[in-house]
Amino acid sequence: MPSQELEAAYEIYTQYEGMRNVSAGPKLEVRQLNAFYGTKQALYDVDLAIEPNKVTALIGPSGCGKSTLIRCLNRMHELVPDARVKGQVLLDGSDIYSKALDPVDVRRRIGMVFQKPNPFPNMSIADNVVAGLRLNGVRDRGRLEEAGRRSLQRVYLWDEVKDELKRSGASLSGGQQQRLCIARALAIEPEVILMDEPCSALDPTATAKIEELIAELKAQYTVVIVTHNMQQASRVADYTAFMYLGKLIEYGETTALFERPKEQLTERYITGKFG
Amino acid sequence: MRSRRFLLDKVLISLVCMSVVIAIVPLASILYYVTIRGLPAMNPGFFTKLPPLPLPGAPGGLGNAIQGTLILVGLAACIGLPFGVLSGIYVSEYGKNFYGLTVRFLGDVLVGNPSIVVGILGFILLFRPFHGDNLYAGVFSLSIIMIPIVSIATAEALNLVPSSIREASAALGIRKWRTSLLVVSNAKSGVATGALLATARVMGEAAPLILTVGWSNFWYAGPTAPVASLTYAIWSFGTSGLQNWVNLAWGAAFFLIVMVIAINLAVRLLTRGRITYA
Amino acid sequence: MPRLVDMGLDKLNDMLLEMATLSENAVAASIEAYGMGGKGDKGVEVREWSKHLQTLHHQVSDLSMELIARFQPVASDLRFIKACFEISYGFYRFGRYALDIIEVVDIFGDLSKCDRKAVIETAHSTQKMIRMSVDAFARRDVALARGIPKLDDAVDDSYRENLRTVLDQKKDIRCALSANLILRYLERISDHATYIGESVDYIVTGVEPSH
Secondary structure (H helix, E strand, O other): OOOHHHHHHHHHHHHHHHHHHOOOOOOEEEEEEEEEEOOEEEEEEEEEEEOOOOEEEEEOOOOOOHHHHHHHHOOOHHHOOOEEEEEEEEEOOEEOOOOOOOHHHHHHHEEEEOOOOOOOOOOEHHHHHOHHHHOOOOOOHHHHHHHHHHHHHHOOOHHHHOOOOOOEHHHOOHHHHHHHHHHHHHHOOOOEEEEEOOOOOOOHHHHHHHHHHHHHHOOOOEEEEEOOOHHHHHHHOOEEEEEEOOEEEEEEEHHHHHHOOOOHHHHHHHOOOOO | OHHHHHHHHHHHHHHHHHHHHHHHHHHHHHHHHHHHHHHHHOOHHHHHOOOOOOOOOOOOOOHHHHHHHHHHHHHHHHHHHHHHHHHHHHHHHHOOOHHHHHHHHHHHHHHOOOHHHHHHHHHHHHHHHHOOOOHHHHHHHHHHHHHHHHHHHHHHHHHHOOHHHHHHHHHOOOOHHHHHHHHHHHOHHHHHHHHHHHHHHHHOOOHHHHHHOOOOOOOOOOOOOOOOOHHHHHHHHHOOOOHHHHHHHHHHHHHHHHHHHHHHHHHHHHHOOOHHHO | OOOHHHHHHHHHHHHHHHHHHHHHHHHHHHHHHHHOOOOOOHHHHHHHHHHHHHHHHHHHHHHHHHHHHHHOOOHHHHHHHHHHHHHHHHHHHHHHHHHHHHHHHHHHOOOOOOOOHHHHHHHHHHHHHHHHHHHHHHHOOHHHHHHHHHHHHHHHHHHHHHHHHHHHOOOOHHHHHHHHHHHHHHHHHHHHHHHHHHHHHHHHHOOOOOO
16 A cells, blocks of 8 residues: 555656656657568658647547557567658657667657557556556566556546456457556656547447547647547647648647648548548 | 259258268267277276287286387377477567568478378487487487477467557557567467377377387386387287287277367367367 | 538528518618609508518528538538528518618608608619629629629718718708618618628638628
């Protein structure tokens, strides 16, 4: 049982962490990014600045490159055979693609949640949440339990599952599984959370819960979300980027982009004139 | 015309049913004969006594053959399983390149390799240097047979694990080798199935043993001496003219079939309810 | 391929064009009545039109809400719906002021001996502005819309000029007062015409109206 001093110290720590995120410039800066699958090019000279402690949405029709772009932000793109990247992605000013950096370290600072909830099937709920810590060598039971509880509380899952932590991760409903995956990503204390269409596989109620969670998470983290649902982007995002055929067409504050887009292409897409 | 299609339907169904019967009959008759002939030989002496002298009515058992088979298969598994599982992991998790594809291809080829060819290899490499039957040659040959089977089965089982698990693990910043371990733990039953089936296979091999470990009428006597085995006994005793030896051969056949069935039942138990990962 | 929301947007457009015609006619009728010195009974017509315009305005409001709730429109569609609501209010006010003008004419009785030149001239300017605003909306013509405020100044000046003379004159109080009231209504109509122009600008360019 954590003492009160420990709790207080933790509060200060999280506030410090939150403040640490408020840096002078953009949290993530994409510079002249080109991405390839073998010989096929998927991204063309993308320049984008992701603001800290804000939600940025990537929208666009299928095949526009938004999923590719988000996977370049945490070096997941290069896990595909024959995939390569040209250009820079700066996290707090340092290029995550520099040879000096280990991709694994990048992914510990930039977490990801996927379209289809993917809790580890042969692990319990408790093991799932702390998997990122345990499988990276953390052995201290106390620390794991504490981290697990905190993460589950942050996604409002703690009360629902606290009596059933030993149950398999796959026994939860779709919405709960996705929140479990978010808790799992939060447990390793990343700075940025990437979400690739996190609500696509969920029903409207579960979707609403996740969206509310996203709005809360931005106080402590920077969130980038890919969505094919424009209304979702207009609900949750502070900034929206519209992409088409691998190029960034327009980027700006969500209200401005959705009320008076600057580019004709953006206007046509968001009013459904080419879907 | 409807009635013509109806008739065709009936004809085809009967053909299919007949084919099933034709296919099952040999299998059923094997089981029947082996049981009828082999069951009487099952007595405690079968397991504990040495082979009888070639005199009619002489008492004895195949204890040394059972011991020999267990030693040979056990040691072959000690070599075959680790190499097989590890190469299967490589092919599935690390081998999305030309080298990995080659390993996979060779594995597929070697699975169907005639075991007598493996026996010859063992003969040349390990029999001749020792100037006689020896354990090393036999274990070597059997493990060579096991490795591709286990490797392919492991690779297949791992391929069935959804890539979403690998993705989730990578996104958490977990190292590649640890992710691979995680994937393997999700395919445990598939890997175990491969291991068990490979074991059952080599348990029933005769040709390589004939060429490498030969036969001994005594208990296991060290790695540089011949080792008795059940399959050798079936071949050698079964074709002799002596009634007591033939009976023992049937007993050995029965015992072997029971072991194989037991192993297959174990495989069934392992994969129940989780067919997807088998 | 037309989108689901297009049917609603087209209906909105048609309703507004109907309101445009009605309000233009109402204003013309009321000015004509004044010009004829108060004779004739255009009053009944104008009253009917004004009432119809009010009903249409409420219908436009309801349809706008329905389209927003059902289709979550964005960008130009959203701006169009917002502007339609504002523009329909403008047309409704045209009708209302036309009614007010007719009532002045009715109440003040025979005005044939009054000097109605200033008012008639101003009325023509106002009617021109109405025409410009209707055309600008029908054709989404931003240049035309931006030309409307220039005429507004003349109308404003005419109203203030007349306001000053009301106190000076020893003329017939009926003529002076009726002229002043009607000029005031014309001034309000002109203001609304400029607002309509600004709303048309907003539809096309997204520039926020100043009012």
